[in-house]
Amino acid sequence: MAARILDGKKLAETVRAEVREGVTAFKAKYGRAPGLEVILVGDDPASQVYTRNKEKASNEVGMRGHLHVLPASTPEDDVLALVQRLNADEATDGILVQLPLPKSIREQRILDAVDPAKDVDGFHPINAGLLASGRPRLVPCTPLGCMRLLALAEVPLKGAHAVVVGRSNIVGKPVAQLLLAEHATVTIAHSRTKDLAALCREADVLVAAVGKAELVRGNFVKPGAVVIDVGINRVDAGNGKTKLVGDVAYAEVAEIASAITPVPGGVGPMTIAYLLQNTLTAAHARAAGST
Ligand SMILES: NC(=O)C1=CN([C@@H]2O[C@H](COP(=O)(O)OP(=O)(O)OC[C@H]3O[C@@H](n4cnc5c(N)ncnc54)[C@H](OP(=O)(O)O)[C@@H]3O)[C@@H](O)[C@H]2O)C=CC1
Numbered sequence: 366m367a368a369r370i371l372d373g374k375k376l377a378e379t380v381r382a383e384v385r386e387g388v389t390a391f392k393a394k395y396g397r398a399p400g401l402e403v404i405l406v407g408d409d410p411a412s413q414v415y416t417r418n419k420e421k422a423s424n425e426v427g428m429r430g431h432l433h434v435l436p437a438s439t440p441e442d443d444v445l446a447l448v449q450r451l452n453a454d455e456a457t458d459g460i461l462v463q464l465p466l467p468k469s470i471r472e473q474r475i476l477d478a479v480d481p482a483k484d485v486d487g488f489h490p491i492n493a494g495l496l497a498s499g500r501p502r503l504v505p506c507t508p509l510g511c512m513r514l515l516a517l518a519e520v521p522l523k524g525a526h527a528v529v530v531g532r533s534n535i536v537g538k539p540v541a542q543l544l545l546a547e548h549a550t551v552t553i554a555h556s557r558t559k560d561l562a563a564l565c566r567e568a569d570v571l572v573a574a575v576g577k578a579e580l581v582r583g584n585f586v587k588p589g590a591v592v593i594d595v596g597i598n599r600v601d602a603g604n605g606k607t608k609l610v611g612d613v614a615y616a617e618v619a620e621i622a623s624a625i626t627p628v629p630g631g632v633g634p635m636t637i638a639y640l641l642q643n644t645l646t647a648a649h650a651r652a653a654g655s656t
């Protein structure tokens with residue numbers, strides 16, 4: 366039986382509509398729009414597209430969105446100074462520093478400098494620590510998007526075995542925390558995991574966040590499992606062009622799973638939608654004076 370396709374593009378429109386209403390209410394109450402500042406260092410073409418999309422998406426829900434593009438040669442201290450200026454700016458509610466940063470810049474030094482109250486990526490150690498302590502504040506966008514897709518699938522998480530492949534601070538670890546908070550039994554796999562296929566076959570919920578095109582094959586999946594594919598991999602399409610594929614061999618796995626997210630049109634659009642939601646959340650917390 367073919368799996369149900371979890372349409373992230375459509376669900377993201379719903380989330381954006383929710384945010385748009387929230388922004389209208391925020392403006393009525395506080396007389397200003399929530400503000401998102403996106404920082405891009407360097408000229409990676411994919412990052413340019415993504416950051417422009419983030420700026421556009423924030424404007425579409427009525428927020429102030431602004432993109433700062435700095436040359437790859439920008440000194441670390443100058444990037445830091447920009448972050449500090451935005452930290453001090455009352456009209457800025459959210460700050461996102463697009464990753465990866467150029468090699469000459471220490472990523473951690475920049476990310477740690479972002480005011481935790483404006484950290485709409487949820488990457489600051491304060492926010493990561495609060496999530497791990499069961500007191501979530503600003504939570505990473507991609508994991509929030511994954512959880513909303515699982516809610517759409519109506520998969521019972523309590524007592525389910527969730528296997529997360531990947532242990533990054535951006536996706537793997539925080540999505541594992543959110544699944545744990547929903548009372549799933551969570552296993553985190555990574556590059557040193559032995560017999561990944563057999564482990565994944567135990568999963569009722571399988572989240573792939575690896576960055577290896579179509580690593581997860583049909584024989585990794587228990588019949589009826591729900592599969593969330595976070596991977597975004599650009600590969601040769603054979604006709605001189607490239608195409609996007611996930612970390613899951615979609616056609617094969619769709620024959621076995623009960624539900625699956627496509628790439629594109631799955632987790633990606635949800636990430637952007639939750640970035641907007643996090644900006645609204647941060648704006649409310651700041652305006653109410655709780656942070
Ligand atoms: N859709 C979206 O919104 C987003 C998509 N992405 C995409 O998701 C993917 C993962 O991103 P991210 O978490 O940042 O990536 P990272 O490279 O930071 O982490 C990848 C993880 O996968 C593990 N891994 C690598 N190879 C294997 C393997 N052969 N078997 C098992 N585990 C393996 C690594 O293990 P180890 O720790 O041992 O090295 C690591 O934990 C990428 O394709 C990225 O583009 C990322 C963010 C948002």
Ligand SMILES: Nc1nc(=O)c2c([nH]1)NC[C@@H]1CN(c3ccc(C(=O)N[C@@H](CCC(=O)O)C(=O)O)cc3)C=[N+]21
Pocket residue numbers: 415461462463464465486506507597609628629630631632633634636637
């Ligand atoms: N500070 C920071 N925060 C991030 O959240 C962050 C980051 N840096 N660096 C890069 C990764 C990757 N990421 C994506 C977001 C949306 C899509 C997305 O919208 N994808 C569309 C397709 C886009 C296309 O066609 O290229 C989709 O899957 O349908 C993809 C990838 C966020 N990241």
Ligand SMILES: [Mg+2]
Pocket residue numbers: 466467468469470471472
């Ligand atoms: Mg670097």
